[in-house]
Amino acid sequence: MKYENLPWLILFLPLISAAVITLFTLRSKTVSSLISIGAVVAGFVMTVIFVNANGMQFSGETSLQWLEIGDLKADFGLKLDALSMMMLFVVTGVGGLIHIYSYGYMHEDRSMARFFACLSLFTFSMLGIVLANNFLMMFISWELVGVSSYLLIGFWFEKPSAGDAAKKAFIVNRLGDFGFLFGILMVWGLLGSLNFSALQNSITANPAALGAMATTAGLLIFCGAMGKSAQFPLHVWLPDAMEGPTPVSALIHAATMVAAGVYMLCRSLFLFNADSLHVISYIGGFTALIAALMAVQQNDIKRIIAYSTLSQLGYMVMTVGLNGPTPAMFHLTTHAFFKALLFLAAGSVIIGMHHEQDIWQMGNLRKKMPITFLTFTIGTLALCGVPPFSGFYSKDAILAQAWEQKSYLLFGVAVFIAALTTFYTFRLFFVVFFGKEKSDHAKHAHESSLVMTLPLVILAVFSFAGGFIGITNNYGSQFVHEHETFSAWQQFAEPFHNPFPMVCGLVAFAIGFFAALSLYKNATSDPLPKKLGGLATLMKNKFYFDEIYEATFIRAHDFLAAVADWIDRWILEGAIIGAIRGGTDLSGRALRLAQTGNLQTYAFLFVLGVALLLYFVLGK
């Protein structure tokens, strides 16, 4: 393996930049942002160099010893193979674009330097997840990703909502991490190692190595993904996370971090037995479904996209559960392109609208913001899986996977979701860009600067072409043993190998599109609530998950806290210690009553004492 030190550089450049910014350049916006951008772009370049040098189909590890206590061995190690390389491209590439975009987006903000420091920290941790070669390293980066997302969501910490959202995201993720670490401990206890390769070997050597614990362990590990990739029931944090700056939503909560769960599942796929995969697939499907339904009734442009992210993540998890890592990763990658694109475009819309996010205040923006409009359209089409946009291929691959796995229920759900996706995306699309301006902001909207539109364009290109630039080949080389690499044309025609799912997908698109067209062309207010009634409110209120958790989990912990505090205050502190203190004092006051000051009494007590003494010794 050539240049094997490059990955270390790729990994640590962002960390260094974060450190440099926090320690030295917090004063200067420009310098800090340039350092941060430079770090990630350099990372991208080096990734390209590295891959050119080694080709894509290779695998290797390089590690430093980090911790070794008895039989607990945790190296600081990098796993270099097609999977991690592709993710490297996604993280550094998409991430780089978003960094550049942020330079424009955050320009007015006074703590831009802090923003870029956090962004670099995030990039480092994300790369850590991608490159980790053992569970402990992955968990460490996992936590760091969590905290950097915490910092970025709470970036505008003076906004109470931002603070709360950050807190919520952190705690919900911690719930997932609890399961994750629990699972790691269990796997380590059973197999005695943390290294992916070693684990894989011991599993392949003896598939029953995990024994009765296999399903449990698998699901516990999955808990981690549940937290990060916001799968039901831990999905509640992602929509609130939109409190963060839009580039953050694009980078962390659409393109990379939320995909980490899926990536982790694929990385440790060998651990999961049939049962756990089954559960995973259904959870994924369910998440996709409810998220899509919620998206239908949201009015905040970012939240709509967030819910669609949620449902797309559900798609991927479902696909992993359906034993289709390749389609999952394929969709993950394309989704990274077009979802980042959508978010950034939305961001540019928001800037143009002077931080107005309610879609019912917008309208007819296609005139005011042509580039944004164009790129947004491409993103939309990709998301809705219109051929030949990238989304079409990845979504088709997913449908095909479901169909081949003969899990028809999930197939049906997937198709239905496809329709929903089209519906709510075009709802957004029409309301924002067509019809007439619904507010003054909309009238005075303006196109964003080049530094912001350029990344949009680049992303648009990939969102268009992502389907046939060989992504599947690389993932395939990772997951499928005897697989042939397709030429671009083969990839282009790939869906026709299995027409039925493709047709279903297209039909779903058509339905969704025309529904949206009929309802929202030139609509000034949402007609749907009247049509759906109760269901609509249910969707609007996200099926009351937040309220339910509030009432159960949070309430339970606060109650226990109150009880513990009460015991501490009144039983331990008050009753026991108080009793001891009071008792001692009281006995002192009682005893000294003997000191009456009267000589006669003293003499009497003295004699009494003598009598006692004599009785004690001679009494028996």
Added chain:
Amino acid sequence: MHIGIQHYLAVSMILFCLGLLGVIMRRNLLVIYMSLELMLNAANLALVAFSRFNNKLDGQVLVFFIITVAAAEVAVGLALIVALYRKRQSAHVEDLTSMKL
């Protein structure tokens, strides 16, 4: 009848207890003090009797010591009580309770 050591001891015991009772019951310091002397003499009686019956003399030697010491004690004690009486115009123990608890 023959008078044995027990009888002497009994007498001295009785004397001792009488003195004790005096100390506990009487209110007047002087009387209390006399009762204390009585107790000492009870001890003396016992010693003398013992030395008589053990045919040893050091008991009686001790008696002399005791008498001497008692004399000294009495001298100091009476002086003390008188001084107190001067201040308080009373030699009753109930009046001696300025310090308590």
Added chain:
Amino acid sequence: MSILTYIAGWPLLAALVLIVVPRNFRVIIRAIAVLATLISAVLAVKMFCNYGSALPDADGYRFVQQIPWVESLGISYHVGVDGLNVGLILMGAIVAFAAALCSFEIQTREKEFYILLLVMTGGILGAFASLDLFFFYFLHELALVPTFIMIGVWGRGEKKNYATFQITLYLSIGALIALIGLIALYIQCGANTFDIPKIIEHAKTNPLAVNAQNFIFPLLLFGFGILVSLWPFHSWAPLGYGVAPSPTSMLHAGVLKKFGLYGLIRIALPLMPQAAQSWAHVIAWLCVGNILYVGWVAMRQKDLNLLIGNSSVAHMGFIFLGIASLNLIGITGAVLIMVAHGFLAALTFALSGYIYKQTGTLEISALGGLCRKLPFIGTALVMAAMAGCGLPGFANFVGEATVFFGAWKAFPTITVIALWGALVIGGIYMTRAIRNVLHGPLPEKWNSLSDASHLWRKLPYALLLASLFVFGVWPRLLTEKINPDAVKIVAQISPAPSADKLVAQSENSGVRN
């Protein structure tokens, strides 16, 4: 003269010097104190770096020095370090330096304060360095008493007096119980020496009778346990730290508190293995009290210091869990957390002290949005809070993770509960604290606050953070030192050849519990 003698000696010497310095020479007094602690910190770093190169004596201790003190009782001044206490001494010295720097908040009677601070420092460093049971206890007491006076004189709040006497009496009970245990140990062992290495050697050939162990071990466990605020003997800690001036809380919560744990590992485990075996379950379940119950209590607190105090009590639980697991990984983890938590507790109390100095209150409800006015302190506090809920990159994570791995083999259930406490409950109260103290809109009245301005002010916090990072990123600095000695102890607990102990660890501990 061993370097350890200097490390512990400089502060005591400086204290003596301060006695003669007239009280109105404020600057000089402060300078002397800071300088003395700085010297011992530097020496400690030097000692830590030379640890590898220094060659150990017969019993495996380095930088040893022994001076007979009371021959008739076999008491001698005997200092030395091995893997177990080298980190603690380094940590203690650095924290002491930071505490001295943070003492600018003390305005009245500086002279007495710095004298007490220095005595405390010298005492505790000496206690950690000492390899003689008597001095071990003696120096700890020496360090403990100033705490009471400091809380009594410079403490804050209206519960001051109550808290002072509470902590004084409570800790004295603990110390005395431990003392009885130590004396009983000395007598039972029959080696007629207080010298720890000798006692351990002697115990190898003729170990203590099991019933004697079962009498002495609980004495040490609960005596030390009270000193370490083992549940349910913890209620003194938040109360005391709530009112104590921050340098005192820094030193006590950070350094002094570790004494009991160190004592358990250094003395109780190797000398009373069977008892340790039979009490391990008790300890483990008491940890749950610390981790879960006290975690909940912390969630409930309205005062920042009380919250920090409770959280530090909760952290003690992880250490006890590591000790209870009685295997190499667990014990190593315990020592790691001891060092890490030292830095962390010191850092958090220093920060809360700064906030108190600025705002005059630590009522969480009264604060808010401070990050805007205090970017440096705020950032540091966020980092501290994150370290407090076990964020990787900080030393605490390494320790806690290690403890979890170690305890998993011994007590899976309890480990899971501990995980919950560490990841979820810790996360909840720490993020809540950040949300309510640092985030949100800034109340009008705090517009006048000023951040830690110049380097000198920032130094203590930066220093402590840096140490947390160093050991968090590069734990081998410690583990490589701890391991050999932890192996020894584990070998004494469950006598199997320590070589295959490394690998056979899991089976042994697996079947043990």
Added chain:
Amino acid sequence: MNASLNFIGLEISVIGLGLVLMLADFFVPAERRRFIGYAGIAALGVLLIMSFSGNGTCSNFGFGFNNAFVNDGLSLFFKRFFIVAAILVLFIAAEFSDKLAAGSIAEYYSLIIFALAGMLFAASSNDFVMLFVAIELITVTFYVLVSFQRSKVASLEAGVKYLILGALSSSFMVFGIALIWGTTGTLNFTELAAVAPQFETSRIFLLGVLLVLVGLGFKIAAFPFQIWAPDVYQGAPTPTTAFLAIGSKAAGFVLLLRVLFTAVPSVTLHWEKLLIVISAITILYGNLCALPQRNLKRLFGYSSISHAGYLLLGVAALNANGQAAILYYLAGYLFTVLAGFLVIALVLRHLETDDVSGLAGLSQRSPLLAATMTISMVSLAGIPPLAGFFGKFLLLKSVIEAAQKSHHYGYIYLVFIALAGVVISLYYYFNVVRAIYWSKEARDLSPIALSAPAKLTAWVCIAGIFWLGLFPNTVLNLANQAATVFVAVTK
């Protein structure tokens, strides 16, 4: 007989000194008389030094007055101890003299010296006659010393209380001696030790021994004979209280040790339970009663009861280490208590009450005195690096040893009761420290002018406390060697 005389050279010279001081009254003008004390101090200093030079009369060992009088390690230890105590007390007295009947201060000095003589005799008495005479010499002198402030009713009242109860206890003791002699026919400890085993069952004999213990228990203020201590401590002039607290207590202990471990060791063996109970109750009583106490001298009264209890730990342990521990503890107690009383004498002299609040603001008024009092309190509380800690450490150690040797559970309980006592005592000792350093109700902050001797005394006490806490070797070896005089008691 003449041979015997050179055993008691020290005692003779001390008595002589007392007489000289008393006569000095006639020649020295009234305003100078307080300086007579310093002469006495000088003389005692010389005697002390002589006692260290090998051929000092008290350091040539042997028996005199057909075995009624013994010079051995124990007596030597205690004689030095008493002399040091007397010296320090004389210093305090000299500071306090104006509060005493100023004219007759020389009498006061000489009485202290006579009491000292009594203690010296007590230290080397090997015979019940000697014991009786020594004790009476001490007690009778103390009657006068206690009631010396004839102007104050409290002083007289204390005197009378001490007189009556003291006389009561000594009559018990005398009767006890009579019974012992009657049964065994000997008054000499050494001979008694030989014959005692035959009489273990004779109730009369045991009764006699017990009655003797009553007398000694009264001197050391052990339960149930502690009742007098608080009142007398409170009423007596401060120097007297100081001497009472250290001198007469120590004398009681040396005699107790002699009786229990030289005269009737075989009997003592069976009394471990009795001793345990007495020491336990004494500790608890003293500490508990001291808790609510605000009057400083009374507080010392109660605390001295509790310390008698601690010291009894060493007796109850029934082993050589215990006896050595007692000696060591007393040595530390000497400096500690005298430091305390020095401060009381200097600070509370102008106040009519001895309330703790009188110390308020002392840290401003006189840092030295504040430090002295604090150190004394901390040492009493038994905290390193002070004398009190090492003493308590030794005592506890001896008891735990006893517990381990004789698997008698009482010892374990005893240890924990002692522990409880220490913890309780922390509360009131630290209360005093609190009053000194951070009590709010500081009334007058007028600085206290200290005379050179007073400073010297304070420094000596502090030095002694630290010396015994930090360098226990010398005294510990002396104590160990002194404890060897007792026949090793074994079942």
